[in-house]
Amino acid sequence: MASIAKVVVEISLDREFDYRIPPHLQSVIGVGSQVVVPFHSRELRGFVVGLANHSAFSAKLKEIAGVVGDKPLIPDLIMKLAYWIADYYCAPIEHAVRTVLPSAVRKRGAQHKKQLFVSLIDAPAQSNGAGSSVYGTLPSKQQLVIETLQQHSSMTLTELKERAGCSESPIRTLEKHGLVKIEESTILRDPHAGLELLQTKPFDLMVEQQTALDIINASMDKEKPGVVLLHGVTGSGKTEVYLQAIQHALDKGQGAIVLVPEIALTPQTVDRFRSRFGDCVAVLHSSLSEGERHDEWHRIRNGEAQIAIGARSALFAPIENPGLIVVDEEHEATYKQDESPRYNARDVAVMRGHLEKCCVVLGSATPGLESFSNVRAGRYELAEMLQRVDDRSMPLMRIVDMRIEAEKQGRPQIFSSELVQAIYDRLNSKEQVILFLNRRGFSSSLQCEQCGYVAECSECSVSMTYHKRAHKLLCHICGAEEKVPPRCPECGDPDFKYAGMGTEKIEEVLGKLCPKARVARMDSDTMRKKDSYRTVLDQFRRGKIDILLGTQMIAKGLDFPNVTLVGVLHADMSLHVPGFRAGERTFQLLTQVAGRAGRGEKAGEVIVQAYTPHHPAIQAARRLDYQGFCDQDLEFRRELAYPPFTHLVLLTFKGEHELEVQQTADRFFEALERILPASVQHSPAMPAPLARAKGQWRYQIMLRCEHTVRMTKPIRYVQSIFKMPKGVTCTVDVDALSLL
Numbered sequence: 001m002a003s004i005a006k007v008v009v010e011i012s013l014d015r016e017f018d019y020r021i022p023p024h025l026q027s028v029i030g031v032g033s034q035v036v037v038p039f040h041s042r043e044l045r046g047f048v049v050g051l052a053n054h055s056a057f058s059a060k061l062k063e064i065a066g067v068v069g070d071k072p073l074i075p076d077l078i079m080k081l082a083y084w085i086a087d088y089y090c091a092p093i094e095h096a097v098r099t100v101l102p103s104a105v106r107k108r109g110a111q112h113k114k115q116l117f118v119s120l121i122d123a124p125a126q127s128n129g130a131g132s133s134v135y136g137t138l139p140s141k142q143q144l145v146i147e148t149l150q151q152h153s154s155m156t157l158t159e160l161k162e163r164a165g166c167s168e169s170p171i172r173t174l175e176k177h178g179l180v181k182i183e184e185s186t187i188l189r190d191p192h193a194g195l196e197l198l199q200t201k202p203f204d205l206m207v208e209q210q211t212a213l214d215i216i217n218a219s220m221d222k223e224k225p226g227v228v229l230l231h232g233v234t235g236s237g238k239t240e241v242y243l244q245a246i247q248h249a250l251d252k253g254q255g256a257i258v259l260v261p262e263i264a265l266t267p268q269t270v271d272r273f274r275s276r277f278g279d280c281v282a283v284l285h286s287s288l289s290e291g292e293r294h295d296e297w298h299r300i301r302n303g304e305a306q307i308a309i310g311a312r313s314a315l316f317a318p319i320e321n322p323g324l325i326v327v328d329e330e331h332e333a334t335y336k337q338d339e340s341p342r343y344n345a346r347d348v349a350v351m352r353g354h355l356e357k358c359c360v361v362l363g364s365a366t367p368g369l370e371s372f373s374n375v376r377a378g379r380y381e382l383a384e385m386l387q388r389v390d391d392r393s394m395p396l397m398r399i400v401d402m403r404i405e406a407e408k409q410g411r412p413q414i415f416s417s418e419l420v421q422a423i424y425d426r427l428n429s430k431e432q433v434i435l436f437l438n439r440r441g442f443s444s445s446l447q448c449e450q451c452g453y454v455a456e457c458s459e460c461s462v463s464m465t466y467h468k469r470a471h472k473l474l475c476h477i478c479g480a481e482e483k484v485p486p487r488c489p490e491c492g493d494p495d496f497k498y499a500g501m502g503t504e505k506i507e508e509v510l511g512k513l514c515p516k517a518r519v520a521r522m523d524s525d526t527m528r529k530k531d532s533y534r535t536v537l538d539q540f541r542r543g544k545i546d547i548l549l550g551t552q553m554i555a556k557g558l559d560f561p562n563v564t565l566v567g568v569l570h571a572d573m574s575l576h577v578p579g580f581r582a583g584e585r586t587f588q589l590l591t592q593v594a595g596r597a598g599r600g601e602k603a604g605e606v607i608v609q610a611y612t613p614h615h616p617a618i619q620a621a622r623r624l625d626y627q628g629f630c631d632q633d634l635e636f637r638r639e640l641a642y643p644p645f646t647h648l649v650l651l652t653f654k655g656e657h658e659l660e661v662q663q664t665a666d667r668f669f670e671a672l673e674r675i676l677p678a679s680v681q682h683s684p685a686m687p688a689p690l691a692r693a694k695g696q697w698r699y700q701i702m703l704r705c706e707h708t709v710r711m712t713k714p715i716r717y718v719q720s721i722f723k724m725p726k727g728v729t730c731t732v733d734v735d736a737l738s739l740l
């Protein structure tokens with residue numbers, strides 16, 4: 001038996017420490033165990049990441065002080081995954097270990113909730129009805145308790161007090177007399193308590209669905225299952241395919257993991273899985289309480305739940321022997337974590353699938369170019385569903401050129417006459433409308449008419465956004481709030497111009513255009529409260545709202561049959577985001593938003609307003625031409641050696657003093673350049689597109705190469721010898737999505 005444990009502790013040191021395992025703990029400590037160890041003069045928690053019989057430091061090793069739980073919290077394979085993440089994403093191992101275990105499970109004091117249960121003790125003379133005589137002499141309160149317990153075999157003390165309408169004392173008296181027993185027992189907090197769901201039966205599949213399912217099931221049955229990219233247009237019934245594929249896994253005695261993007265993780269989505277599979281579904285979601293998350297996780301670890309569904313981190317659910325991992329909306333940027341380790345759950349899912357020998361399904365109406373090119377290269381299989389369920393037609397998309405509209409009306413317009421007419425038509429026929437604009441607030445900036453001064457955040461290099469209702473300027477990067485100045489701080493002129501538009505402004509204009517319509521606005525300003533999202537969607541479903549207006553919050557996943565018109569107000573907005581992915585993002589966003597229309601019996605229409613109507617991304621979205629878009633965008637990426645033809649690593653240096661940040665980035669670059677292999681493309685440190693955020697100046701170094709290790713290895717080496725000044729930090733983002 002191993003006598004030495006390699007331990008990573010909770011604080012960030014990116015290294016392992018050897019500890020001696022005391023004999024009495026040798027049988028319970030394994031890789032993945034959470035342990036308590038002496039560290040300098042204190043005790044820290046940590047995880048065992050390896051075992052050994054010898055240590056180079058044998059002479060003065062300290063002993064492990066204790067272990068948490070009787071079985072390692074992190075299964076072997078998940079530990080392997082953590083190492084892979086640390087290695088691939090250039091992150092300290094303890095960050096990776098922290099990521100694979102939810103804080104609700106990892107934290108000190110995390111434990112099952114204990115409850116007191118009360119049950120009857122069989123009275124000796126209870127047969128032939130004489131039992132009643134034992135109870136017959138009891139005071140009425142106590143009798144009531146007995147009667148209540150006779151109806152239910154056992155119940156919690158709290159519930160019993162409620163049902164019997166008494167305090168704790170008669171129950172305690174009965175306990176003293178040996179008539180009832182009160183025991184402490186673990187109960188699981190059920191986040192779905194009180195929800196009655198009707199069980200759904202599998203649908204008869206459409207032809208394309210069946211073909212897709214066959215491909216997935218065949219892959220699952222292989223000795224070495226692979227990755228299947230499920231490209232299914234919006235409304236093609238992807239979820240039903242997932243459900244039946246999961247059933248196949250269950251039939252084989254295996255479990256499954258389903259990842260959905262955070263914003264799509266609505267009760268609506270979860271219910272679809274729970275109403276098919278009931279209690280063997282565990283949900284891991286940030287809106288659950290810590291306790292619920294802890295219990296759901298343990299339900300999986302104990303094998304009570306075989307299906308885990310959740311956002312990004314559900315990928316690490318300790319499902320034993322999964323047969324299938326589904327990543328829905330695989331193109332979503334929310335799968336990328338924006339703090340260390342900066343992993344992409346979609347890509348790590350493929351790695352877990354590889355380690356577990358389990359099939360991975362990546363599903364989307366607009367698969368990312370990375371996944372699509374993996375199909376072309378023969379690494380993934382493709383399953384396509386290009387028809388909507390029941391042959392409902394895809395919505396017709398029309399593009400309105402807002403430059404022409406501006407000429408017609410003599411000034412820039414918010415609503416084209418076409419869109420206004422279409423909205424009126426829907427209101428008349430009692431159908432519903434979704435309007436989409438990717439910017440909250442009232443106007444994008446506040447500008448002085450006289451001198452051109454623009455109100456900017458004092459901490460970030462962006463202009464402040466005017467929010468009318470609050471009559472405030474807000475920074476959308478750092479959240480800073482400022483009063484609107486009474487006159488221009490530069491020239492003293494009292495007149496400001498409000499340029500651009502946000503959802504709040506649209507709401508106001510709509511109020512004038514159609515005063516009778518019931519409009520709801522959905523963005524992060526109006527959705528502050530926990531339940532507001534659900535409430536508004538509920539009202540919309542019940543027809544209490546005519547027009548739903550919102551930011552990207554409403555772009556995904558919503559399925560409302562009575563929506564027959566979707567309007568996109570400024571489609572080019574996402575084209576102006578810096579970086580080579582702007583076209584792809586715009587195409588995806590338009591396709592997804594358009595997919596909200598015509599999901600019922602009636603056909604849908606989409607009106608897209610744009611200032612660059614001929615942009616290829618907008619035109620491809622109009623033609624529903626995914627392949628065409630890919631061909632074109634891939635060509636441009638190949639020429640410029642951008643992903644998916646290379647991997648991209650972004651180093652960002654941040655600090656309060658610009659000169660110091662710049663010089664540090666330069667010095668780092670010099671050290672790096674000396675050892676970078678020739679196959680790595682690089683350019684010197686430059687100010688980031690978002691040059692300053694939250695008071696920190698930002699400089700970037702971008703590297704590109706076909707092989708990630710050729711970049712990360714040299715980076716790690718330079719990191720290990722480089723002396724970073726106190727005021728500067730450096731983050732490494734492997735396969736970065738945002739280049740800000």
Ligand code: ADP
Pocket residue numbers: 203204205206209232233234235236237238239240389559
């Ligand atoms: P997607 O996720 O691909 O956009 P959904 O899975 O939401 O599509 O399916 C759209 C609708 O079609 C849902 O209401 C779903 O219940 C229904 N549906 C799916 N498959 C079938 C089928 N084979 N027969 C009838 N209805 C189906």
Ligand code: ZN
Pocket residue numbers: 457458459460475476477478479480694
């Ligand atoms: Zn700011």
